[in-house]
Amino acid sequence: MKKSALIFIVLLTSFAAFAQQKISGIVIDNKTKESLPFANIYISKTTGTITDAEGKFNLSLNKEITSIKVSYIGYETVTIPIDATVKYLKIQLVATQEALDAVVLYNKENPALQIMRDAIARKKDNDPERKLNSFKLNAYNKLLVTANPDSINGQIDSIYTKKDGELVFKEVDSSNFDFKKDITRSHIYMTEKVSEISYSSSKGKREKILATRMAGFKEPIYEVLGIKIQSFSFYNNKYELFGTSYPGPMAGNALSKYKYKILDTVSNNNRESYMIYYSPKKKGETSGLEGILYIDRESYALQKGIAEIKGVIDIKAVQNFDYNNTFQVWFPTDKEIQIRKGKTDDTVSLFGQAVRVSRSTQQDSTKTVNSNKQDVSDFIYLTSKTKNFDLAINEPVTIRGRGLAIEIEDQAHNRDEAYWNQFRTDSITKRGKETYVVLDSIIEKDGVEKDIYLARKLLKGYYPTKYIDLDLRYLVKYNNYEAFRLGLGGVTNANFSTKYRVNGYGVYGTRDQDFKFGVGAAARLDKRTQTWFGVSYTDDLVETGSSRFITDRRAFSLFEPRLFNIDLFYEIRRLTANIEHQITAKTQANLMLSKSNVESTYDYGFVNNGEIFNSYEITEATFSIQWNPFSEYMQTRHGRNEIKTGFPQFAFQATQSFDGFLGGDFNYTKFDARIVHEIRPIDKGVTSFLLKGGLGIGDIPISHLYHTSPNNPNKDVLLQRFSIAGRNSFETMYFNEFFSDKYAMFQAKHRFKPFKIGKSFRPELTLISRFAIGDAENIERHLGQEFNSLEHGFSESGFEINKLFAGFGLSFMYRYGAYHLPKFEDNLSFKFTYYFSLGF
CATH class of the missing domain: 2.60.40.1120 (Carboxypeptidase-like, regulatory domain)
Known part of the structure; x- marks a missing residue:
């Protein structure tokens, strides 16, 4: 026995x-x-x-x-x-x-080229998002950061030093032993997600997150959920991996981007396919995609796709398709992506940023010897697997609204185990369950969730308290009229209410010794369309000639460069009522009615109908619309967030002032438009364009005319004009030199890749050119202020060398053309720049 x-x-x-x-x-x-x-x-x-x-x-x-x-x-x-x-x-x-x-x-010819031509030409017949009228499915995703314990030598490391040719014991290092023990018990990190994917040919694709869990967090980090780890399909013209878009190997122009080669013919689901290897035609500084496409020999549809990136980290993405005989389409069934430590120093792009290797100084093996040569970092990897199931094709699908990429149910982070077990296609192991236990304890103990919440608010310019987020924009600023502008502001947060908000601020100018303030309140009428109705009252200063689009999102910066040199302000006491509405997720509209009392802080009179106005009342109705067709948005229980900024972006605004209505003194009409565009190719710099213009018709006082963001102090000597360069301002145009009732301006910038001068010294060169043209009718109606029009066109060009030291750099611009000045140095602008960076 x-x-x-x-x-x-x-x-x-x-x-x-x-x-x-x-x-x-x-x-x-x-x-x-x-x-x-x-x-x-x-x-x-x-x-x-x-x-x-x-x-x-x-x-x-x-x-x-x-x-x-x-x-x-x-x-x-x-x-x-x-x-x-x-x-x-x-x-x-x-x-x-x-x-x-x-x-x-x-x-x-190379036979792979003809196969790819046929596959690309037949995408409309094979791509599920082109061929099908609609589909709906559920998807389960599990993401792990882990290592295989069996691959790790868990011995306790003995470290020796060499002395007189002999090894002398120095210390014990148990890091490998401890790591193997920990990784055997639980993964390093883990997340799960259950989604409902809906698609209709009329409204596009929408992901609704039904359940989500991130180890250690009671509520998920929504910015992480918005990251596109892997594209839905290889058919897309851009294939996305961890926030970086690459030219798709099946894009319309793919044959100009990739080399192709037949490797073999294989069988899948009793159908043969070509194995086509693809790789970039040009090797850039950042590693590009290469991999395999399995092309069906009968229909030239995609059966399977593989994409790899090799460099300082290695990325491998795989997507499988299954043949649906009823609808005669190969449909994606599952996908997986893995990231491991790479074996080369080649740069890789993650989240649109280059990831470079930084080698630490190794121990001198002639003096120090480790008994265990293994580096556990070689065995750590990230894996994300998604399985699609419950597929329904060409059945009625309801997608409310347009343009929203991700919608998260309010209770998605509170699902119980019974709910999760309905959808898990990959059962959670004991090791996986222990991961939640371990990380929930660690993150709660260290207060990580609170720190992330605080960081998220600070980046938007708020310091959170329980019910009110303090607005950091009002703490301290400086301009030539008020000198230091000190104050405090705040707005209620979601803990106070998700349906109502109250905001306010108060500031004090140290030079004019005057107190300014603003208060407002708003109520949400519809959550899905983010429709808000609000009222506000403001008693403050506004820069003369400035204009803004009322749909512009809140912007926060440590300081605003142009403010330092502005001295021409008017006082305004304004009461407004407005309604905000999302026509689609990508189209925001705002309608505002305002009544304003305006008084100049400088010597000025406006002649209208034989009367001189030193102060006046204006009643305006303004309608503004912002359209970002290539951006992507996510709806959470806290509101709507932009998860991908796309270009070009368009804005339009119409304003009508009423003479006699609610005491208004003038009648005029204004139209404003703006286009912003950026081109960000991988491995190259960033090229950006700004086109903006305005047209004013009627009786418009100087306060409501246009300037084109001048930023040159009115000083006689070049070095006295040394100040801070703006982002989109005319650096050689003197303050209050031009005002217009109609204008157009164009700006082009190209920022080159950082120069590799040193490990931490990577300056950036940016070339800039700006042009503006405009006109002002009846300048003689504006008494007390002398200015020119822009009828002959204003031009300047130059460059910036940014990030020379701690975010600071230098700007050099030159004024030329019709408004070139006789004295050479008066056409020059020499300033410093500042670009805040978090270092990643």
Whole structure:
């Protein structure tokens, strides 16, 4: 009996050991010794793997096999014997030139190009988002940051120093031992998400998050949920990985971006497909996509897509499709993405930013010796898996509103285990459950959630308290009229109410010794359309000639450069009522009615109908609309957030002033328009354009005319004009030099990639050119203030060298053209710049 038990244990142990057999290796050309990316490795007729972009592979064998087969188009297929002792294979394939010549001769060109032309041409017949009228599905996603405990040597490390040719024990390092113990118990991090994906040809695609859980957080970090980890489909013209958009390998212009090569033909769902390898035609500083497309031989639809990025980190994304016979379409069923530590120093882009390696100084092996050579960071990886299920095709789908990419149910973060178990396609393990327990405890103890909440508010310019967020914009500012402007403001937050808000501020000018204030209140009429009705009263100063779009989002900066030199303000006491409404998620509208009392702080009179007005009343109705067609938005229980800023962006505004209505003194009409555009190619600088204009008709006092953001102090000597450059202002145009009732301005900027001068010294060069043209009718009606029109066109060009030290840089601009001044130095602007950066 004991002997039988012993035999059983031995056999079981042998089987377990065999089941854990792992084989790694590389496939190369036997002559050139170059690796062969994405070669097929078959364990059986239906199972196997492919090599990665470097020709490397890993096999986990769960049953006994005696051989594997390796194939690669243009090479002889080989069979490699396998036994339990094999751990690593270096497989060399022999090219068969005859087979390659036959394929090329028959097609008269690279055959992969014609296959890709056909696949791209038939996208409208194969892409589910083009072919289908609608679809709806559920998706379960699990993201882990983890490591395989079996890969880690958990021995306690002994560190020795060399002294007189002998090793002398220095200390014990138990970090590997502790890490293996911890990683065996739980993952490093874990999140889960259940979504409902709806699509209709008329309203596009919408993700509704039904349940979400982030280890350690009672409420999710919504900005993280807004990150597009992986595109929904390889059919998209832009394929997105972790917030960075790459040219899609099946985009309309893909053949100009990628090289293609046939690797093999394989079978999937009893349908054959071409294996097409793609890689960038041009290698940039940042690693680009390369991978495999499995193209159906019958329909030229996509059966499977693989994308890899190799560099300081390695990224691999896989998406599988399944054939739906009823609707004759290959539909995405699941996708996975993995990130691991890379083996090269090549730059990789994450979230639109370059990730570069920074090598730490290694220990001198001639003086220090570690008994354990293993670096556990080599085994840590991130994996995100999404499984689609409950697919319904061409059935009625309801998507309320347009343009919203993600909608999060209010109770998504409060789902119980029973709810989660309805949707989990991958059961949660004991190790996964323990991850939530461990991180919930750690993050609560360290107050991480509160710190993140505080950081999120601070970046928007608020300091949160329980019910009121203090507005940091009003703390301290400076201008030439008030000198220091000190104050405090605040607005109620979601803890106070999600349906009502109250705001207010008070400021004091140290030079004019005057107190200014504003108060307001608003009520939300509809959550989905973010419709708010509000009233406000303001008693404050406004810059003469300034104009704003009332749909502009709140902007916060540490300081506003142009404010330092402004000295021409008018006092305004204004009562407003306004209604905000989201026509679509990408289209915001605002209608405002205001009654204002205006009084100049400078010598000024406006002649109208034979009367001189030193102070006056204005009654205005303003309608403004902002349209950002390429941005993406997310709706949370706290409101609507922009999760991806797209360009171009458009704004339009119409204003009508009424003479005699509610005491208004003037009648005029104003139209304003603005277009903002940015081009951000990977591996290159950023090119931005700003086109803005306004047209005023009627009796318009100087307070409501236009200036084009002048930013040059009225000083005689160049160095006396040294100040802070603005973002979109005319640096050589003197304050109060021009006012117009109609104008157009254009700005073009190009910011080059940072120069690699030192580890922490990476200045940025920006080229800038600006032009403005305008006119002002009946300048003689404006008494007490002398100014010119812009009828001949104003031009300036120059450059900035930014981030020379702690965010500071220098600006150099030159004024030329019709308004060029006789004295050379009067056409120059020399200032410093400041660009706040968090360092990532």
